[in-house]
Amino acid sequence: MADLHFLANPARFRRFSQRVLPSLAFATVLMLAVGLYMALIQSPPDYQQGDTVRIMFVHVPSAWLAMAGYALLAGLGASLLIWRHPLAALMARASAPVGAGFCAVCLLTGALWGRPMWGAYWVWDARLTSMLLLFFLYLGHIALSRAYDEPERGDRAAAILALVGVINLPIIKFSVDWWNTLHQPASVARLGGPSIHPSILIPLLWMAATLFLLFVLLVLLRTDTEIDRRRLENAELQA
Amino acid sequence: MASFPLEVADLACRRGGRKVFERLSFTLGSGELLALVGRNGSGKTTLLRALALLVRPEAGSIHWQGKDVRAEPEAWRGRLAWLGHLEGLKGDLTVAENLLAAERLRGAPPAENRLDSALVAFDLPPLAARPVRTLSAGQRRRTALARVVLTQAPLWLLDEPLNALDAPAQSAFRTALKKHLAAGGLAIAATHADLGVPGRTLELA
Amino acid sequence: MASFPLEVADLACRRGGRKVFERLSFTLGSGELLALVGRNGSGKTTLLRALALLVRPEAGSIHWQGKDVRAEPEAWRGRLAWLGHLEGLKGDLTVAENLLAAERLRGAPPAENRLDSALVAFDLPPLAARPVRTLSAGQRRRTALARVVLTQAPLWLLDEPLNALDAPAQSAFRTALKKHLAAGGLAIAATHADLGVPGRTLELA
Amino acid sequence: MSGFAALVARDLRLVWRRPGDVAVVLAFFVVATTLFPLGIGPEANVLARIAAGVLWCAALFAALLSLDRLFAADFEDGTLDLLLLAPWPLELAALAKCCAHWIVTGLPLALLAPFLGVAFGLEPGVLLALAATLLVGTPALSLIGGLAAALTLGARKSGALLALLALPLCVPTLIFGSGAVEALATGGDFGAHLAVLAALALVALATTPWAIAAALRQAGE
Amino acid sequence: MSGFAALVARDLRLVWRRPGDVAVVLAFFVVATTLFPLGIGPEANVLARIAAGVLWCAALFAALLSLDRLFAADFEDGTLDLLLLAPWPLELAALAKCCAHWIVTGLPLALLAPFLGVAFGLEPGVLLALAATLLVGTPALSLIGGLAAALTLGARKSGALLALLALPLCVPTLIFGSGAVEALATGGDFGAHLAVLAALALVALATTPWAIAAALRQAGE
């Protein structure tokens, strides 16, 4: 947040992002190339799941980023409502679709993975369901921030929603976990949690770092665009 | 120190990204009326809403008896009587019920005799038991004006109070306004017509 | 036989069980303006709505060029331009879109040049691309008046057309009304203020 | 006719101004269907058993939620007076409003439903049947819901009571809609159910515009 | 406090003037729940299995359906300005509105639900449990829905958007509400579930009024 304080002024942010973006983009592409090599070629197929295990290298980091993204939205919402940082609104507007995108990637890769593994695209497992609800929270945020003529009103309404949503996320997660354990689900094959072999763990962490960079890159790019658009609209209005 | 109850300094407002007015300053003393005039879209309604803290001004300050009103917004709101473009009446409630409900919403105890005199002031007794939905435009406006009188607030904020009123209702309004001013009240009214009550004028451009 | 385009005979209306007026008769010739005046609640709006067949009169008849208008209600509606207390504008559409949509809803082909002149008549070109939601009260009213002008209907029915208009807009309205009358049009307007255009007056009691 | 097209176009344009609106209705549809498993529990066989009913129910809710402002917005801003004064039959205007509503809700709902059916574990054939029944049945929902929306406009108490009568009118559509899908799943006569559904939609098409126009006229008084 | 009571009283009186509006919500609840036995068929074991979930989902939708006008009516006729200008905390006003909403929907829904449960073949004890969970849980629905209603003020198609915002936030209430009933039916710990449900309602009570007030303030701008 301290950094955001410094960057709260859109113009200053603009100068900062212009300086950082090229190298960030370069780093992302480079890491992606290496990561894809590690994930698709170097790492061994799983003895149980075969090559489908490679979906995991995208699936798991997407899940992490989707969850982190909502926390980011809440933080931005707070800084908009409390400190009235103009940049926070633009950044929230820019990052919500990115977070929703990673959430969708997690759901889609999970569904594609589920077909060979569980014989169904979708089962009502607790983890899947809470991810789906997170996706809905994202959708609500995006829809609300666009539902007004005056973008400022949408920004503030969405900020309130993000704050309430982030308080509720643990409650939702808890209740869904509880819900599913009550009705014994059709038992789900899953990799043992922590006992992942290093040959898989290293590419996984690498891909997580890569996708994190991608997330940052997309948010910065989209924030830039939002600043431009807001300026253009204001210029039109003044005319 | 402050000799004027209401002091507005350097107020600036934007709507939808457009600057509506800026560096607007004025003071208003007890018993004074300020008429806001200006072309359509010059910002009269916006100014009234900013004074009521319904719109957040971009810059400037509003002081009541030397204190910034934003420090204690609830006390400030207690000092205001509001009449907007929209009357704020419930069509399903009768005239009397609407007035009583509005009073109770302000936390004031319902006062039957005050209600009666407010109704009489605007010639409303024959309509008191009618649902507002069945009133004509001017009858609704009169009901809203009766609510303003009932409020007993020191500062009236009125947006085009004469709209839709017939001649007798207009003079009833003038009488009520004069009484309010004579009792030391303040009033700010946006208008296109002549209010017919002596007062200062602020022209928005 | 009928020398007057509009002949209203023995019209009677009730609202909510109450008689509003009865035995109301008048005629109106080409190029004539009828100003409806009367106290709040005297039935001006009701009469306008009855003429437009929006309210069913209890008794009486309305003839246009000798024919009962209720025989061919659609043709009759095609001859009317309507301005009510409510403007009938969509906040999400721009001023220009609102006017075009209203024209198209009447089944008329959209006419760009007519649109332009209607906008110019009420000083609306700078606002043409703004969503109506962001307009001030008078700006909305001017948009609704532009719609009336655009209609090119022979009979204008106007309910308090001067409401919320500033002085330049009021004179723009007068100019438009005079032009309409000079072209042989008819107009009936309910009003509390002076319309400023010569015409007959009907007082409702 | 040109007025009809103009009205449909205007309503579509109003929606187009806020493309999010359609997305919202669809998102609601998705969220609503998700709620049933959460309420009922995740057992696959139970879910597949009730899938058609749940999806049809959710479609009804989505239609109702999006319908409630169909005429109310026009009523409150005075546009309804302009429609009443338009020199062409009000019945056509009523039809045009319902038509525009169906294009932006019924149609996308029908196209989206099969994807949701997957989450309930339905077979591909059943998924297609589901879409077909929704395509045929949702126009009836738009029309009947439009009637309810028009009736609730007129402030009178009779209006509200009549709206009460309008709600159960959707029940036959729902029964034959979800019934058709289940008929296919359980080897019943899908075609017959679909035919009844189409007949219901036609009956709605032939009757509701008049009723809606009457309701609008009395709301305008 | 007197302003609070006055606001509740005013809203109740407004509803009293139009009893039909409550009737429509209740009728919707009845229609929505009876559809399931009709659509799914008369197998008693399936019906009893899904009864709690279906009734809870229907109650949630009924509450949402009636919520979208909670603040919109006040917004459109200018009364919201008066509320914003009242010299007592807006948070209390928000609470009062939700309170009045609960009295006219949540409460009757809870009282009506047991009668509908009979149609699903629930035992008397389970019927009582159903009513109890609804009594405890519906206040949370009114509050969360009220927040969504306030957030969507002034946005178009607010009905569907409101539902989209509110439904995910209502999921915990739904899960514990229907879960409690099922716990009783299957010999689980009913009391514990009910306690969690009450806790959820209290969390909503402690948080939503502030959020609603914030949303209303910015809607007034």
Ligand code: HEM
């Ligand atoms: C649409 C379906 C799916 C969704 C929404 C989903 C969601 C998630 C989420 C949210 C996580 C992150 C959990 C965390 O780190 O806290 C995750 C991790 C994981 N998922 Fe999925 N998943 C889906 C399908 C699958 C399938 C089919 C498999 C393979 C059988 C799978 C295997 C894994 C593995 C191995 C992890 C990492 C293990 C761990 O961190 O504990 N997922 N998934």
Ligand SMILES: Nc1ncnc2c1ncn2[C@@H]1O[C@H](COP(=O)(O)OP(=O)(O)OP(=O)(O)O)[C@@H](O)[C@H]1O
């Ligand atoms: N919600 C809004 N969004 C954007 N712009 C707005 C909004 N409301 C008002 N405006 C603009 O702000 C300016 C001032 O409007 P305001 O309503 O204060 O004018 P006014 O002086 O009251 O005019 P009138 O005499 O027509 O009532 C106008 O140009 C108007 O178009």
Ligand SMILES: Nc1ncnc2c1ncn2[C@@H]1O[C@H](COP(=O)(O)OP(=O)(O)OP(=O)(O)O)[C@@H](O)[C@H]1O
């Ligand atoms: N929907 C209604 N139901 C019952 N009575 C009504 C209704 N609308 C109007 N009235 C009554 O009919 C009478 C005439 O109303 P109308 O609106 O025609 O008056 P008006 O002359 O236009 O008044 P104003 O100058 O205030 O606009 C009034 O007494 C009014 O109270």
Ligand SMILES: [Mg+2]
């Ligand atoms: Mg104004």
Ligand SMILES: [Mg+2]
């Ligand atoms: Mg009138």
